[in-house]
Amino acid sequence: MxxxxxxxxxxxxxxxxxxxxxxxxxxxxxxxxxxxxxxxxxxxxxxxxxxxxxxxxxxxxxxxxxxxxxxxxxxxxxxxxxxxxxxxxxxxxxxxxxxxxxxxxxxxxxxxxxxxxxxxxxxxxxTRFLPSRQVCKRLIDQGYLGELQSVSLTVFRQSWRDRLRHSTSSLDAGERAGGVLGALGSDYIDTLRWWFGEIHAVAGALPRTIRGSECFSLILQFASGALATIHVSAVAPMDVGDEIVAVGTDALLAVQADGRVFGMRRDEQVLSEIELPDVWGDLPNFADRRVRPFxxxxxxxxxxxxxxxxxxxxFEDGMKVQEVLDSVQRSQELQRWIDTSGKKWPV
Structure with missing residues (x-):
């Protein structure tokens, strides 16, 4: 071949x-x-x-x-x-x-x-292949954060209905069919799992409204015991973007909506911008920004x-993410934490 x-x-x-x-x-x-x-x-x-x-x-x-x-x-x-x-x-x-x-x-x-x-x-x-996600992965693996303590991820996106209305949508029928939890949540869950390891418990909430599929909030607990919160709103009148802040015993990492990454060590008390790797090489620019990471x-x-x-x-990674997505729905229905470790019962 x-x-x-x-x-x-x-x-x-x-x-x-x-x-x-x-x-x-x-x-x-x-x-x-x-x-x-x-x-x-x-x-x-x-x-x-x-x-x-x-x-x-x-x-x-x-x-x-x-x-x-x-x-x-x-x-x-x-x-x-x-x-x-x-x-x-x-x-x-x-x-x-x-x-x-x-x-x-x-x-x-x-x-x-x-x-x-x-x-x-x-x-x-x-999104694993975006420069911001790549540099964070490298620093986390090198121990920059120390022991992870908490992660916060917030997202505010324009509603796909509004995007269609204003003819600026890049959201296809498949992404709409998967809902915001599937379309956006799967990416963010994968990123956090890739950075910080297996997720052992999930608590989630979906609004009880006609547009509830466009918002969600959840809490993840990693095998280490550290917590992450994810809040996604896709009903904003415009794209504000996403922000990720991870805090460890030694340092902080922040990924801003424009893709810039900042870090601060506890003994420095100064937030400094971190240089991003050139992951694109000789790839041309595309009108659709999804093409290059793809x-x-x-x-x-x-x-x-x-x-x-x-x-x-x-597919193993996708399966693990899907187990978390299912647990968000179960958590909403049962109003409790859902164990995803496989220790109490198979997920």
Whole structure:
């Protein structure tokens, strides 16, 4: 396979066409040869626009006829499970959009079958590859914070309804179908788990309003005992962005909405800006800011396919995040903390 292009099919004409296709074309080892959608006219239009040779309205037919090595799944979340299962059964490597599934049961099933099929599997937690997240990961792993004490993450985003109304939305149908908890919460939960380790307990709340799916608050307790709070509001009249503040016994790290990172050691008492790594290299700028971090993630996925090793977030990571997402819903229903450690009972 190393001597010929990796033939990839893309399923979904929202994020799939806007992010996956231009991103995959930045990887020399990859050739995008097919695109699929639920409606043949959408698939045909996307194929013509992006010069993809084959288009389908049936992913099973795509898997049979397009001679693929791998597939990316960028459909609404309710279709992730059946497509991923069919792809694993066909021996195809899989990159799936987030949220990985509708629930933890589906995510576990996807992980088990992809693992048993011995295919490379990944979830598109592309924010891991942002310069701000990368530099924080490096500093945390080096012990900059000391022992973690607390994390606060706040997000204020414009409502997707308002974005659609003002024709500025980049939110696709799949992201809307997953809700804000799935679309945004999955990314933030993955980041905190990646930085600080396994999450052993969850308490969450969703507003009891008609627009409750656009807001949520939750508390996470890591295996270390440290706490994190996440509050997301997607009903703001404009994007204010997100801010993450992590406090440890030795220092503080703050990620601001504009992507800048600041740090302060306890013995310094001065907040200093931290230089960000140049993760983009020679990648061009894209109108859609999601493309460049997607390229970095997809490169790792492709490296895993070709070399058998990869630092890409896997289906196991997606499964762990989905367990936390499910626990937020259960916490809301039962009005109590939910154990996710697996020590009291399987999650």
């Amino acid at each position: 190393a001597d010929k292009p990796l033939r990839v099919g893309v399923i979904g004409t929202g994020v799939g066409a806007a992010v996956h296709i231009p991103g995959l074309r930045q990887i020399p080892e990859v050739e995008v040869v097919a695109i699929g959608a639920s409606r043949i006219e959408h698939a045909r239009q996307a194929a013509l626009l992006h010069q993809v040779p084959h288009f389908f309205d049936d992913y099973r037919r795509m898997f049979r006829e397009a001679n693929l090595h791998a597939v990316t799944i960028a459909t609404p979340p309710e279709f992730h499970h059946p497509i991923a299962i069919a792809a694993a059964e066909a021996g195809l490597h899989i990159l799936c959009e987030k949220p990985m599934a509708r629930n933890a049961a589906e995510a576990r099933d996807m992980h088990r079958l992809a693992r048993d099929a011995n295919v490379q599997h990944a979830v598109d937690y592309k 390229v970095l993630l997809a490169r790792e996925w492709v490296r895993g396919i070709l070399e058998g090793k990869s630092a890409v977030p896997s």
